[in-house]
Amino acid sequence: MDSRYNHSSVEAKWQKIWEDLRVFRAAGETGRPKRYVLEMFPYPSGRIHMGHVRNYAIGDVVARVFRMRGYDVLHPMGWDAFGLPAENAAIDRGVPPARWTLENIAYMKGQLKKLGLSYDWSREVTTCAPEYYKWNQWFFLKMLDRGLAYKKVSVVNWCPSCETVLANEQVEGGRCWRCDAAVVPKELSQWFFKITAYAEELLADCDRLTGWPERVLTMQRNWIGRSSGVEVRFPLAEPVPGEKEIGIFTTRPDTLYGVTFMSLAPEHPLVEPLIAGLPEAEKVREAAAMMRAEDRIARSAEGGEKHGVFTGRHAVNPLTGRKVPIWVANFVLPEYGTGAIMAVPAHDQRDFEFARKYALPIEVVIGPPGVPLDPKTMAEAYTEPGVLVNSGPFSGVSSQEAKEKISDHVEAKGLGERRVNYRLRDWGISRQRYWGTPIPVVYCEKCGIVPVPEKDLPVLLPEDVSLTGKGASPLAATDAFAAAPCPACGAAARRETDTMDTFVDSSWYFLRYTSPGRDDRPFDSAEAERWMPVDHYIGGIEHAVLHLLYSRFFMKVLRDLGLVSAGEPFESLLTQGMVIKDGAKMSKSKGNVVDPDALIEKYGADTARLFSLFAAPPEKDLDWNDRGVEGAHRFLGRLWRLVSENREWMLKDAGRRPAGDETGDARKLRRSTHAAIKKVTEDFDRGFQLNTAIAALMEHINVLTRFAADSSLGPGSATDVRLSFVEGVETLVVLLSPFAPHISEEVWAELGHATLAAMEPWPAADPGLVRAEDVEIVVQVNGKLRSRLTFPAGTPEASLREAALADPKIRPQIGGRPIRKVIVVPDRLVNVVV
RNA sequence: GCCGAAGUGGUGGAAUUGGUAGACACGCUAGAUUCAGGGUCUAGUGGGCCUCGCGCCUGUGGGGGUUCGAGUCCCCCCUUCGGCACCA
Known part of the structure; x- marks a missing residue:
């Protein structure tokens, strides 16, 4: 074992092993309880940013811990791949949107893999693939059939910069949610989804979403109005x-x-x-x-x-x-x-x-x-x-x-x-853009609006389109696409050349993950029944009323179509805070961007993950600080050194546990170990307070390190001390593995284990060990702290009271005044009121 | 204006049920390592006073209150951030 930790080779090594062993595939077994852990999928803009790193690090800890607890975990990833930037790249640089998008996906997938995220990549979903958007079209037809999709002329929000229509939800303070251009009114004939038909239910069900942050529910309630x-x-x-x-x-x-x-x-x-x-x-x-x-x-x-x-x-x-x-x-x-x-x-x-x-x-x-x-x-x-x-x-x-x-x-x-x-309006889904799902209808002079028959789906998006950024919608200018026979009478007719809002894509992708390969239906209902709803959905607050409202609407429509039984897609929601640096959100224009690639290169994925999780609770904004990153890196270095310096003798005791009758140092080590288990477990269960969970691991390693330095620890040490120390180190590694998985696997193997740390069962704290034997009792006079005394835990009230009153530091404070009352809180404090 | 969240050291943040405020980390100071630097380790680190005692006072945005005891509960106010914003 090297005395210094080489993150690059270690991280690559374990990523390959995990992949080869297919460790993170969702099993779909019925014998185990399921967990569906999902992070909002990214738009393939080119590279991931620190917000993604944070989002996915949080989700990965959640998925890994549940796996270690014995759950069958579904933790998939995919790409929200339709959207305007792809068209802009085509206009600016002449790269076809499909190629640009797929290249970005390939690169970003590599970045995500370098982070060691435990995804089941066999379920990857890409929304711009015809096998996916075919089902957008299919849903559209079903909704058309039921009167939930309709066309009307209305004054719409027009973004002159994106040259397309925006839904009400997509206008922020009169400006385009994406490009910030001032929105202008324009009269157009548009397709709508009748979300208002579900207004009452969307509102009423807010009360059932007890796992959602109150502020998101408030925003949705206000939006429905x-x-x-x-x-x-x-x-x-x-x-x-x-x-x-x-x-x-x-x-x-x-x-x-x-x-x-x-x-x-x-x-x-x-x-x-x-x-x-x-x-x-x-x-x-x-x-x-x-x-x-x-x-x-x-x-x-x-x-x-x-x-x-x-x-x-x-x-x-x-x-x-x-x-x-x-x-x-x-x-x-x-x-x-x-x-x-x-x-x-x-x-x-x-x-x-x-x-x-x-x-x-x-x-x-x-x-x-x-x-x-x-x-x-x-x-x-x-x-x-x-x-x-x-x-x-x-x-x-x-x-x-x-x-x-x-x-x-x-x-x-x-x-x-x-x-x-x-206040809620119907959801306008027509977009006068190219890179999106074609709306599957044909306009016939004789028959009017004719839906494309199901058997003819998907209406494929043509790839040989010239994108200039000028004039009408690119599809309207492409005759090979726009000219089509009427499905009803066969006469020459014209296709709808608007595409769907990309929020349609993201309104049901979580269902597609449950059975991504189906080509005869959008998803397998039995699989959806098994996995839905998503147990833990993690993403940015910016989708509080957009994506999260649309997805709820879709889920209810699909339920009414008989495709799912649940009416809500996300059982609990964690809205993670933004990543801030120098007082502002990271952005190119402010020059305060931290590049994940450079960070991983310098410190490794484990450090990047650990700092993202440690610097703030998940739901709060995170202030990026390069010094703090160093701190996280040092912690991993201490773990490495602790193991490399003791590895030789520890190997003989690998996996062995102390008998249970320890006293003295051994007992202290065990208390630290089990207190760490308890704290990490509780923090995880208490709304994923991962920052304090990591702090508990740091406290524990400080105890182990100090002990190793102070005592002449080695093969000659007493058995109970050796085994308690081994337990302490091995437990630390297992507890750390969801947060910093690569170094944990490497150290786990170095300690003589042939198993994967990622597959270890989550340890349980022994309450008898966690309980302190001696407790410090605070003695107050009139509520002010005057003395501290040490007693065995569980000392009866009367003894505490007596000892407090007899305390030489207390008597002068009382100064002969009459004692009105003595309050005793067992194992905590005595307050003398005079 | 309305709704929501928040305000704790030099910094990020802890404090789970009203019971030792400041865990953990960063930074800083001093020391150790034959000490160039870096790395690593040890100790200290809210503020003030001081007879340097393991002493006193003070301290969680401000002001009141409840309580033996308040960062935590109640009332009023201030500030910051987020959302909504002529919705009849």
């Missing part, structure tokens, strides 16, 4: 051909008596019929057009300028008979509720501001009990609960109660119905 209220129909006051009423949605039916005007979104279909023929029509038309053209962000930002225009028409409040003017207002959103609102300026801040600006009447219908509000002097809307006034038969009723009573009244009179509204 359920609100319940009433839809009320307001008849038009003047005759308008073909129209007779305006439907509005409100969550405040208790304020119905305070309506003083109505506001329509400028996009509302009623605007044109209302104004047609009126003298002010042209003015209103122009104003509405300007509002529609307003910058989307400015229009939806709070504090943004509210403005509007009077249509010249009126509606009638169905409860009071009062005639109120109909306005068009920029702040009314066309896609929420009915795109029209009743305005109650006294009790809604937006309506209040609008009313003040245009001198519209303000009528108070709710007030704090006994304090009349005066509309003339109000500085803002009164939105708190209160008691109804000026509300006909409902005056005097609390606003809380009035909500129900007025809703009942509205329904009874046939004026409207209770309704639930969601």
Whole structure:
């Protein structure tokens, strides 16, 4: 055994052995309990970054520990391989997207292998492979069949830089989630997945996801945005051909008596019929057009300028008979509720501001009990609960109660119905891009939209496409692809040339891993039953509402298609923090990037893994620090030295364990060993607190190292000391093996073991050994620490009390004052209250 | 504005049920190794006072409170980060 540790040769050696022995294949045995450990698969951008290293190191420890605990572990890896960067590479450098992607995958796979991650590579999944995206198309057809996929013209979020549409979830603060360009509105005909059909269930099931971080659930709940209220129909006051009423949605039916005007979104279909023929029509038309053209962000930002225009028409409040003017207002959103609102300026801040600006009447219908509000002097809307006034038969009723009573009244009179509204919009999946899954439909002049028959799947993405980055979608410009016969009548027709959002790919990949080879169906239901749900899903918080919501939706759709029985894909979720350096997220532009290849080259994969796990708890941001990396590396060096210096004599005792009647040094060594087992095991079970688990291993090695240095440890030492030391070192190696697997295997072998450390059973702590024999009792006077005494564990309260009061350091502190109380916490402290 | 998370030494972070604050690591200081450097090892390291005793005071963003005892529980406030942001 060399006196210095050579990480390069050792790491390569064990990676090959693991691979040759197929150690990490999921067995699929029914006799053992299963664990499905999954990390979010990467986009093959070219190279892995430190965020990946951290993510995959965490997941690998989880997978390895469960394996050692006897579970049949599924721990797969794959590639989220469709996406825009591949097209950009093609445009910038003329490399075909497929080639660029596959080359990146090959390189990154090599990087992951160099990290010693325990993946079952036989299940590798690549989403840009036709064998994979065929099933995206198949799901699309199933959803089309069930009305869960549909096409409509709508105003969409257009990213001018990516030249494609974005789903609502993919717009962050008015900017593209990927390239940060300002998003603009654009009217397009698009395919949608009807995620709103599952809004209620997606919301309700958040309560069942007890293994998820609360903040992610909060974000999902907010995103779904359920609100319940009433839809009320307001008849038009003047005759308008073909129209007779305006439907509005409100969550405040208790304020119905305070309506003083109505506001329509400028996009509302009623605007044109209302104004047609009126003298002010042209003015209103122009104003509405300007509002529609307003910058989307400015229009939806709070504090943004509210403005509007009077249509010249009126509606009638169905409860009071009062005639109120109909306005068009920029702040009314066309896609929420009915795109029209009743305005109650006294009790809604937006309506209040609008009313003040245009001198519209303000009528108070709710007030704090006994304090009349005066509309003339109000500085803002009164939105708190209160008691109804000026509300006909409902005056005097609390606003809380009035909500129900007025809703009942509205329904009874046939004026409207209770309704639930969601902020969640349907998921627009059309992308005007090349490198994605073709949407399997054909447009026929005679037959209309015709789905591609299942037997003709996959609709292959053509490879000989010219990508210029200019003009229309690349597929639309490729006649060989776009021209196709109608599947129904055979006439010349055109294919859909949009591709699917890549989030479709990642919405079910975890199911594909359970049976990646199936070519007759997306996955084998029996295998999915065995492995699903994913027990531990680990990845970045940035997918809190994107990927994680879409996957939940898909799972429910697949359940309703009868393909799976579970309705939730991820039992528990760990959102790991970002990797930070010099106060900022690592990025090329900031020049604070740490390259994993260079790190592995210099220190080895074990060091890279260990530091990623040690520097912070998994869910918190990790501050990268090169000195800290050195520290992790030194720890491994100490292990190596400890073993190499004692190896010779330890070999004779390999695998032997002490008898159990140890005292003195042997007992102390054993206590350290079993305390380490207990701590590492508990930290792992307590939400994967891997940083403190590693600290416990460091404490243990410090005990072993110090002992080896202080005593003349060797073949001549007493048997119980030798065996306790061997137990300490061997246990350390086994406990460390999930964190730093390569050095652990090497040291394990050097200690005379023919087995793999990775396959060793996880050790169990002996509680009798962990318990300390002597404990230090803290003695306090009035809660302040005054003395420390050592006692055997389990000393009775009375003895502790007596000894504390007799303590020479305590007596002067009491100073003859009367003792009011003595609190004794066994094995911990005595507090004398005077 | 609303929702959520957090605030502990020079730094990253521990403290699991209200019971010794600062585990572990980095950094720093001193020493050892025939000491160029590096490596390795040992000791010390929250702040302040000091009669240098294994002494006293103080200390977990700030201010109150509950308690024999609070980093931990309650109330108010401040700061930072993340999400949502005219959703009727």
